[in-house]
């Protein structure tokens with residue numbers, strides 16, 4: 047199922063999905079997402095060929111207006127998720143997120159997905175994990191990302207999207223868009239967490255996360271401005287047929303409305319979903335529907351990408 051087909055004329059209630067990493071690592075979590083009545087799709091935890099414990103704990107910490115995490119790519123391994131897909135009917139599209147520890151691992155998993163005739167799903171290549179010790183966020187190396195995508199699209203013919211880190215310079219929006227526009231991507235998912243932040247407990251004068259001396263990816267409401275800037279900046283630069291999943295800082299219907307104004311086709315929820323639970327989807331959908339009704343909007347297309355600037 048490629049993203050644009052899947053959401054071509056969906057109603058509001060199908061707009062939302064979990065952010066990868068949130069409530070999507072085990073079969074139990076995936077089943078709960080599958081059976082959650084409101085969300086229109088779901089995404090797996092980014093997977094590696096073999097299962098991984100990830101980084102030592104504590105590796106997640108709730109902040110007043112967000113979260114910081116240094117999970118380190120804990121997941122059950124590629125085969126576990128392939129078995130899950132085989133043994134569960136898909137009441138909603140499941141995006142398979144892959145994040146190899148190396149270019150070779152990325153290619154290995156994508157070859158397996160390409161060669162698996164039973165797999166017709168939408169795949170998302172995560173080029174932005176900030177927490178694997180010693181592994182850079184590939185999407186900050188424009189040349190390496192270009193080389194990887196060139197190799198991937200030489201054999202991968204099924205729908206494929208990319209998970210991007212946030213960029214903080216308009217020239218970087220230009221540069222990554224120039225690379226991505228060369229490839230038949232189904233979508234871009236932006237943003238991943240804001241990498242390598244640090245939180246300190248000043249009472250104990252100590253960091254709050256064990257891995258990497260406390261450095262971790264920052265998410266939640268405090269990253270909403272960065273998320274909106276990246277959704278808008280990439281929407282203005284990417285080919286129309288590359289859809290955008292807006293991720294980052296969504297805590298309510300108004301935040302989702304803002305993401306859609308910037309051009310998001312779908313909106314994923316991470317920190318808020320983790321902290322509040324699966325009922326977040328119902329609440330945020332109701333809030334968004336109320337906003338649309340108040341404004342007289344009948345569908346997402348009435349306002350998607352129609353952000354106004356001050357002339």
Ligand SMILES: O=C(O)c1[nH]c(=O)[nH]c(=O)c1I
Nearest residue numbers: 116117118119175177239263
């Ligand atoms: O530490 C993680 O597992 C992680 N954490 C994030 O915030 N984003 C990611 O893409 C990943 I793969």
